[in-house]
Amino acid sequence: MRAKALETLLVGKGLVDPAAVDALVDTFSNDIGPQNGARVVARSWCDPDYRARLLADATSAIAELGYSGMQGEHMVAVENSDDVHNVVVCTLCSCYPWPVLGLPPVWYKSPEYRARVVREPRAVIAEFGLELADDVEVRVWDSTAEIRYLVVPQRPAGTDALDEAGLADLVTRDSMIGTGLALSPEAD
Amino acid sequence: MDSVHDLGGVEGFGPIPIEADEPVFHETWEGRVLGCRFLMGFWGRWNIDANRHSLEQLPPGDYLTMSYYEKWAAGVVNLSVEKGLITRDEVRTGQPAAESERMTPPVDAAGLLAFLPKGRPSSREIDAASAFGVGDRVRTARHMHSGHTRLPRYLRDRVGEIILHHGAHVFPDVSATMAGDAPQHLYAVRFDGGEIWGDEAEPGHSVTADLWESYLVSAA
Numbered sequence: 001m002r003a004k005a006l007e008t009l010l011v012g013k014g015l016v017d018p019a020a021v022d023a024l025v026d027t028f029s030n031d032i033g034p035q036n037g038a039r040v041v042a043r044s045w046c047d048p049d050y051r052a053r054l055l056a057d058a059t060s061a062i063a064e065l066g067y068s069g070m071q072g073e074h075m076v077a078v079e080n081s082d083d084v085h086n087v088v089v090c091t092l093c094s095c096y097p098w099p100v101l102g103l104p105p106v107w108y109k110s111p112e113y114r115a116r117v118v119r120e121p122r123a124v125i126a127e128f129g130l131e132l133a134d135d136v137e138v139r140v141w142d143s144t145a146e147i148r149y150l151v152v153p154q155r156p157a158g159t160d161a162l163d164e165a166g167l168a169d170l171v172t173r174d175s176m177i178g179t180g181l182a183l184s185p186e187a188d
Numbered sequence: 189m190d191s192v193h194d195l196g197g198v199e200g201f202g203p204i205p206i207e208a209d210e211p212v213f214h215e216t217w218e219g220r221v222l223g224c225r226f227l228m229g230f231w232g233r234w235n236i237d238a239n240r241h242s243l244e245q246l247p248p249g250d251y252l253t254m255s256y257y258e259k260w261a262a263g264v265v266n267l268s269v270e271k272g273l274i275t276r277d278e279v280r281t282g283q284p285a286a287e288s289e290r291m292t293p294p295v296d297a298a299g300l301l302a303f304l305p306k307g308r309p310s311s312r313e314i315d316a317a318s319a320f321g322v323g324d325r326v327r328t329a330r331h332m333h334s335g336h337t338r339l340p341r342y343l344r345d346r347v348g349e350i351i352l353h354h355g356a357h358v359f360p361d362v363s364a365t366m367a368g369d370a371p372q373h374l375y376a377v378r379f380d381g382g383e384i385w386g387d388e389a390e391p392g393h394s395v396t397a398d399l400w401e402s403y404l405v406s407a408a
Binding site (some may be wrong): 005008010015016020024027029073074076093099102105107110112120121127128134135143168 | 191193195196197198199201202203204205206207210211212213214217218219220221222223224226227228233236243252254256257261264265268269273274278280282283284290291292293295296297299300301302304305306307309310311328333338339340343351354356357358360365374376383385390391392393394395396397398
């Protein structure tokens with residue numbers, strides 16, 4: 001059944017309110033996306049107390065900035081360091097932290113990513129242009145339950161002069177999944 | 189259920205299909221399908237686990253070749269027919285049956301926008317004490333059933349270490365059958381790459397998955 005015909009049928013039977021479909025599409029097109037997670041990360045870089053709260057209870061810390069709910073009911077933040085790099089996947093379906101990252105990109109939902117990143121994470125991450133050093137431990141998180149993981153990338157060098165909003169501009173979606181790093185200021 | 193949705197570690201796939209500057213929706217219909225699938229859930233005839241199971245039951249060839257939103261559309265049609273919200277005849281004609289009574293949607297735009305920041309937490313309070321604690325070594329189950337489960341094939345019969353205790357959560361294997369929440373303690377279990385993949389494992393990696401207590405036995 002074609003998608004348009006599906007909506008026509010469901011609306012015709014009174015099963016779905018088309019204005020609610022409009023609202024959902026609008027919300028995920030404009031209000032909920034990786035700009036939310038970028039604010040969380042930038043705050044954690046600027047505010048050590050916030051960082052501690054984020055790592056201890058991410059759901060509450062993220063809610064402080066106004067992000068909560070569907071597909072982010074139970075959040076855990078995992079922080080990258082010089083020694084550890086985290087990357088997130090859902091091998092069984094496409095679980096993704098909607099309130100902070102929005103809807104997942106096609107590659108995150110692809111069989112290629114879901115199959116390969118648990119088995120050869122360095123090779124997969126390298127396809128995104130990030131070559132991890134041999135002595136960096138790679139931690140893959142497979143989202144098999146309703147816990148959603150947010151990667152906190154490392155703060156780039158040369159960003160001491162930037163304020164929180166300027167820092168948030170450096171935090172990419174991929175850096176919060178773990179297939180990239182935060183941007184360097186000179187990369188702008 | 190052992191089907192192709194359980195993709196972790198399957199070999200033979202090519203490069204990751206990375207798209208620069210990807211839009212949220214590639215085509216308008218994708219957003220409409222997202223909305224329809226999401227909103228149909230408010231009828232309460234299925235839950236997130238049954239929803240996932242409906243996608244797992246697509247024929248394996250279809251599962252691997254249909255796009256994400258094509259699968260969602262197929263899943264919502266199948267669930268809606270199975271639960272009696274629409275009929276196969278209506279799917280075929282695209283029109284409500286002449287005798288069908290028009291219903292009132294369970295949620296409108298305002299209700300949806302009020303719901304999103306709340307979501308549906310899966311945590312539950314249970315009396316049973318947790319069998320394991322952080323630092324414990326556990327072995328995952330070897331045999332699984334043919335219904336919905338969240339123990340991936342590549343993590344069966346493997347030994348790992350519990351690194352987080354998430355409290356108790358709805359158990360998907362039961363929840364997917366609409367037989368109740370059956371909550372159990374849930375743990376993040378870390379497995380060394382070599383334990384999962386053997387000699388060919390990439391050096392210096394681990395995989396951590398969230399696993400329910402009944403998937404685990406002590407490996408102390």
